[in-house]
Amino acid sequence: MADDTRERLLRAATEVFAEKGYAAATVREICTRADANVALINYYFGDKLALYEQVLRDVVAADPARAPGLLGASPEEGLRVIIGTMLEKASEARGNSSLRYRLMMHEFSHPSEGTVRMLEITMRPVYDKLRTLVSAISGLPATHDHVRLCVHSLLGQVAHFAHSGPIMEALWPEMKLTAEQRKMVAEHIAGSMLVYLRETSPAAHL
Amino acid sequence: MADDTRERLLRAATEVFAEKGYAAATVREICTRADANVALINYYFGDKLALYEQVLRDVVAADPARAPGLLGASPEEGLRVIIGTMLEKASEARGNSSLRYRLMMHEFSHPSEGTVRMLEITMRPVYDKLRTLVSAISGLPATHDHVRLCVHSLLGQVAHFAHSGPIMEALWPEMKLTAEQRKMVAEHIAGSMLVYLRETSPAAHL
Amino acid sequence: MADDTRERLLRAATEVFAEKGYAAATVREICTRADANVALINYYFGDKLALYEQVLRDVVAADPARAPGLLGASPEEGLRVIIGTMLEKASEARGNSSLRYRLMMHEFSHPSEGTVRMLEITMRPVYDKLRTLVSAISGLPATHDHVRLCVHSLLGQVAHFAHSGPIMEALWPEMKLTAEQRKMVAEHIAGSMLVYLRETSPAAHL
Amino acid sequence: MADDTRERLLRAATEVFAEKGYAAATVREICTRADANVALINYYFGDKLALYEQVLRDVVAADPARAPGLLGASPEEGLRVIIGTMLEKASEARGNSSLRYRLMMHEFSHPSEGTVRMLEITMRPVYDKLRTLVSAISGLPATHDHVRLCVHSLLGQVAHFAHSGPIMEALWPEMKLTAEQRKMVAEHIAGSMLVYLRETSPAAHL
DNA sequence: AATGAATGAGCCTTCATTCAT
């Protein structure tokens, strides 16, 4: 029952923090939602901030970036797969990923002490994988500015399509990132990058 | 003197809301920073929420997106200019744009009633301008999915480079969006898009 | 009315802290007793600790050690007067002095950061005055160990008679430090010291 | 093992109560320090207050005042020995005596029902012994005010030198009651009293 | 005899808000 309660508290906290943000979230609501006593947050986590950090850590731990099926594929195929996966994971409605995003938005707009370290853990694997792929495709070293710019372009686009709900709703209401649309977007992002890389890679000038 | 105080309150409120978010911002800090009495927020605006809404309204009203110098330029040139301008505005350290962004981040992560409408007002002009340009370059109608995808790709990239401070710090610490780097990034975004559009436009297949 | 409330809070706080000690005292009781809102402690003093320190400072400020009538008197007479005064001030029933003592007992048994500094301010004047007198009587310099020992003996005896209520009640119930008894005690303390000093002073050996 | 745990709890409680006072002491810290479960205090003692009372009872029971080596000595020598012993016991840094004192300070500043009785038990033996000695030296009956005054003077001085840490630190920082200093102080207290008694005893006037 | 999860009360503090002036 103990672990169960702790688990319920974590789940409730994730929800409430995602919905209201750290400041607006109240310990009492979290406990109520978890059907637990107020004092248990102190008992299990220490205080509200420690709970928040635990939530962030858990959410990060559920790393969505370990895309399978990359082995043996060509770099071009790898790029397509990883971008498709990111979009897919990111747009799982109402699931952990949604909460994940909202929590990250909070962290982005009000970076806390641990934000950078958290991002380092979360993003680094995808980032490096993308750099390897782009490097392989372009023929440039992974440390080259061109490679980095391209990778950030990819990240930026994925983030935008996956996470800017309100913007999309305002500017392109039909885009709801359905499975079909997701496929189209992924192909657009990966495809345009591949076109660009092909055109600008040193090899292109042979 | 009355309008002056009201103005000071608004300015202070914009700052504090941007720095702390709605919930974490306190009426007292706003008043202190505005060098005004605590009771004046209620006196002038009714309550904290009303003040927040007024701040949002003002921030939106100060539309920073009207890029000058676009007249007469070729669509390609226009694209370059508008993207350069967006990046520039967005990276103005302590200016209105910075506050603007942080407020928007809040709105994004906790969309309120007015968020969509606010975005509609803020983003629409840039969005439509970009569509016109991309349409002109690609030869496709502005309503075409391809055009929209490209425009969102542009927005996504700009947003990413301009606003994901913590991500950048974690993944690419050297990228500080200095004037020089801004130029490089703008050229990268606009350039890659132009390459892509050239390659995929119907005209390319003639 | 403002200063009035602040004053009431301070008075109530002095009482409650003296009665219960810092830890056991509750902000709520202080406010209730002062007929004031709970939030006013924060408003006027910051927090409970700051209020406590203010109370200590006030209590100390009411310095009971400035004995009048010392001018022109012989050192021997001065000693008698100052000891009498200390006993008198210290035994004013139920007055500020009583609270003062109880607060000091708290400070002594659980010295806080400011205790030493507080004592420095409170005790130093009496201490130095006593050293001057003893020095004059004994013919030894005020820095001599003998002088210091004697002065501390005096302080210790006064403190004991004035403040060890429970001990007295247990061991010598009749000693209630009435005006008459006070006179006797003062004469005992000062008298015995004078005898001792006379016997041990260098001059005695001439 | 049961008694062992109970014992550990008592020892830990004595320490914590002495260090923090009743109110500021927490059941959890006591249990942690005793390496015991939180619930055991209630199990063994009923509640926190009952534990405190038990601690007081135990501390009182361990009477430290039975000075040895008094038999056969002259009254003058006896006085010197008992005062030396009191000072020594009182200044044992981490021993029972130190805890004892701090607990007593608490009881003094917030006399509880049992305080007087406790003191009666603790102090009475020393008190009566001192009266006997002073009576023998002075030639006055042990019930004489003069004897009582002298005995209280002795107690007051010992208490002051032994226990007023903060005062000493403020007024006479060099006085740390080292073994050497303790000897000096004991000689000062006993010596000055003997001088005084010799001078004022009826025998002196023969 | 001992554990550790769970409880409920209460504490200090903070906040937005109001009111008399």
Next chain:
DNA sequence: GATGAATGAAGGCTCATTCAT
């Protein structure tokens, strides 16, 4: 228009205590 004292509600946290095991 503006002030500053005052309010009441609520928030986070801590504590002694209990209960099932």
